[in-house]
Amino acid sequence: MIDLRFSEAELERRRDRITEFIRHQVDAAGADGVVLGLSGGIDSTLTGFLAVEALGADCVHGLVLPATVSSEGHMSDAERVAQILEISYDVIEIEPLVDSLLSAYPEAEGDREAVGNARARIRAVLNYLVANHESRLVVGTGNRSEAAVGYFTKYGDGAVDCHPIGNLYKGQVRQLAHHVGVPEELAEKTATAELWADQTDEDELGISYEMLDDILATHIDGPLSVAATCRLLEIDEETVEMVRRMYEQTEHKRNAPPAPEPLE
Numbered sequence: 473m474i475d476l477r478f479s480e481a482e483l484e485r486r487r488d489r490i491t492e493f494i495r496h497q498v499d500a501a502g503a504d505g506v507v508l509g510l511s512g513g514i515d516s517t518l519t520g521f522l523a524v525e526a527l528g529a530d531c532v533h534g535l536v537l538p539a540t541v542s543s544e545g546h547m548s549d550a551e552r553v554a555q556i557l558e559i560s561y562d563v564i565e566i567e568p569l570v571d572s573l574l575s576a577y578p579e580a581e582g583d584r585e586a587v588g589n590a591r592a593r594i595r596a597v598l599n600y601l602v603a604n605h606e607s608r609l610v611v612g613t614g615n616r617s618e619a620a621v622g623y624f625t626k627y628g629d630g631a632v633d634c635h636p637i638g639n640l641y642k643g644q645v646r647q648l649a650h651h652v653g654v655p656e657e658l659a660e661k662t663a664t665a666e667l668w669a670d671q672t673d674e675d676e677l678g679i680s681y682e683m684l685d686d687i688l689a690t691h692i693d694g695p696l697s698v699a700a701t702c703r704l705l706e707i708d709e710e711t712v713e714m715v716r717r718m719y720e721q722t723e724h725k726r727n728a729p730p731a732p733e734p735l736e
């Protein structure tokens with residue numbers, strides 16, 4: 473394993489860079505603030521803390537959007553974050569909207585992945601409903617580790633106006649969260665997409681975030697070959713190749729949809 477942690481000075485610089493970024497995005501769009509989905513997880517919690525630091529509590533609106541598969545613990549943590557930050561927030565149950573989708577297209581009933589992704593997309597629709605109505609931007613919560621392996625729903629949690637923590641690896645998200653004062657028990661929570669019951673990121677991805685971050689930093693985002701990465705991290709080639717495959721196969725999620733070249 474390699475040590476990707478920031479120094480205290482670097483953490484302060486990251487914090488300043490991200491809060492300046494959020495202010496700039498809002499000012500440049502002439503918006504009145506941001507809307508943010510709060511799941512009780514570390515990414516949305518850190519993003520909420522940084523958005524309030526950047527804009528003030530009045531300019532941040534939280535949405536807590538439980539589904540039947542959401543655990544009570546995560547949803548009460550999400551509300552707790554909104555209360556700590558003293559931001560306005562709404563709690564909107566999304567399962568009636570999922571049911572409407574499935575009554576329109578019952579063929580997808582029981583398809584865990586399709587319905588799970590539909591939950592993420594319903595949340596995106598609600599985020600934009602509020603953002604349009606209140607002249608705000610939708611602020612994303614995705615980090616570099618998730619983005620690099622496509623671990624997000626296309627046009628679901630990926631449907632946002634900016635990604636303030638999009639350059640941080642998951643371990644660095646936790647470190648910055650501690651630094652800005654996120655309570656310990658929230659900063660150390662197990663990551664879960666909660667699109668279906670008992671889902672965890674690391675189980676589904678088949679790799680720990682610690683190892684994923686190391687492979688991304690050295691090989692995918694860094695200069696080392698597969699062989700050099702294996703030697704440095706003392707891991708097998710198959711693990712590095714698996715990450716490389718996830719990165720390559722999900723490129724479409726990180727780019728604008730293509731169109732044919734114009735005719736000459």
Ligand SMILES: NC(=O)c1ccc[n+]([C@@H]2O[C@H](COP(=O)([O-])OP(=O)(O)OC[C@H]3O[C@@H](n4cnc5c(N)ncnc54)[C@H](O)[C@@H]3O)[C@@H](O)[C@H]2O)c1
Nearest residue numbers: 589592618622623624625626628629664665667673676724
């Ligand atoms: N951050 C989180 O924790 C989080 C949040 C939401 C989802 N997730 C995870 O993300 C994953 C989302 O599922 P998914 O990736 O199967 O669904 P997706 O809908 O995000 O992406 C698949 C869709 O992309 C399109 N597509 C596929 N290959 C393509 C290509 N080569 N070019 C262009 N378009 C292409 C197709 O429309 C396909 O249906 C799941 O594993 C889910 O658990 C994680």
Ligand SMILES: Nc1ncnc2c1ncn2[C@@H]1O[C@H](COP(=O)(O)O)[C@@H](O)[C@H]1O
Nearest residue numbers: 509510511516535536537613629664665
């Ligand atoms: N239950 C939720 N309420 C509001 N927003 C949510 C909820 N679950 C997820 N989100 C948003 O989506 C991103 C990504 O979610 P993962 O839990 O990592 O899948 C999350 O940060 C929230 O902004």
Ligand SMILES: O=P(O)(O)OP(=O)(O)O
Nearest residue numbers: 511513514515516663664
């Ligand atoms: O995106 P979040 O806030 O749900 O965090 P995590 O993915 O760690 O559960």
